[in-house]
Amino acid sequence: MKDETKCLHAGYTPKNTEPRVVPIVQSTTYVYDSTEEVASVFDEPTKSLIYSRFANPTVMAVEQKIAELEGGVGAMCTSSGQAATLLSILNICQAGDSIISLGEIYGGTVNLFAFTFKKMGIECIFVDKTASDEEISAAFKPNTKAVFGETIANPALSVLDIERFARLAHAHNVPLIVDNTFATPIFCKPFDFGADIVIHSTTKYMDGHAVQVGGVIVDSGNFDWTNGNFPELVEPDASYHGISYTKTYGKAAYIIKARMQLMRDFGVYPAAHSAFLLNLGLETLSVRMQQYYKNGMTVANYLKDHEKVESITYPGLETDANYALAQKYLKGCNGVISFEVKGGREGAMRFMDALQLASNEVHVADIRTCVLHPASETHRQLTDEQLVAAGIKSGMVRLSVGLESVEDIVADLAQALEQV
Ligand SMILES: *Cc1c(COP(=O)(O)O)cnc(C)c1O
Secondary structure, X not given: OOHHHHHHHOOOOOOOOOOOOOOOOOOOEOXXXXXXXXXXXXXXXXXXXXXXXXXXXHHHHXXXXXXXXXXXXXXXXXXXXXXXHXXXXXXXXXXXXXXXXXXXXXXXXXHHHHHHHHHOOOEEEEEOOOOOHHHHHHHOOOOEEEEEEEOEOOOOOOEOOHHXXXXXXXXXXXXXXXXXXXXXXXXXXXXXXXXXXXEEEOOOOOOOOOOOOOEEEEEOXXXXXXXXXXXXXXOOEHXXXXXXXXXXXXXXXXXXXXXXXXXXXXXXXOOHHHHHHHHHHHHOHHHHHHHHHHHHHHHHHHXXXXXXXXXXXXXXXXXXXXXXXXXHHOOOOOOXXXXXXXXXXXHHHHHHHHOOOOEEOOOOOOOOOEEEOOXXXXXXXXXXXXXXXXXXXXXXXXXXOOOOOHHHHHHHHHHHHHOO
């Protein structure tokens, strides 16, 4: 199946007289004919359903759809993108370990990596994408367990050189984890370029309608966890009758361990109703992404020549610093454009307050056009140094172009820019 078809059909195939649409199974639990059968499911929790803290048929249909869209062996949904990032790392890292992350990533992820992980005894070493291979290699330590980056960084909009970072990670026997939220599998499939694990905030383009907060972890099945660096996946798990994930589940060891161990213990699983809403978004993901790209290009071309615009970042523009990487890794760009309004922080705020159609909201990838001011909103917690590392300037506006008529969007931007 091609992506457009997978969006509609993957993960759920109704049989004779069953519902056409993925049903909402709003039930915390499942019944069994005998105690013996229940007992056997505790021995092998992937055999059938037990409890909706870690598996539910509605959520599983969505997990299967996303796994197929990314080309992975399995996926696990989480109650937020943050939960997906957290579990993707905790699944292979513990106190005393370290990870390497690109500096240009989502502000919430910076907080998690730099502050909360530190309290948990996990060190994050941030590296710059412009650093040489030698400099990045020097950041690896014997306790390094993963490399992390975003396909299209939010909000810096830089494009990750996935092949390069996969090569560097693999040379040190660790996986590359890619946050593919901004590209979606429609525009980039990181596994094709050597990434091992993909995560998403499904809150963004996958949902698209701004109705559910969610996340997902997808496993490529390609990483060799038996390389000596990841005994937790190989050696007997005392919390599961001494099971060895790599021996029992082979290629799906990572994603099954994430569910059996971490989802069991942390319980950050989405509700069936949220998964149902996410599925509606996924059904039109491919069509919506193509239109975001069209509208995004038109708006970017309008802004780039505007006298009140100091600079613009949109990887779809030929003049963009990330254009070459975008050409290599992306089949299209989303609707997110970062640009600097003349007049710094004050100019940006005046412009934003003058907008009429575009709404001022702490969101991105909404079906409706929206704006936010990273320096004073999403990235407020970051120090000036971290702001620079994340690629954020004080006059920078993050515009998320929606699916309204692009003429209406441009007219709104034009009247607001006039007031700067
Ligand atoms: C929003 C976002 C997250 C966090 O996701 P939530 O669903 O808000 O928890 C992570 N990564 C990226 C790139 C994001 O845009």
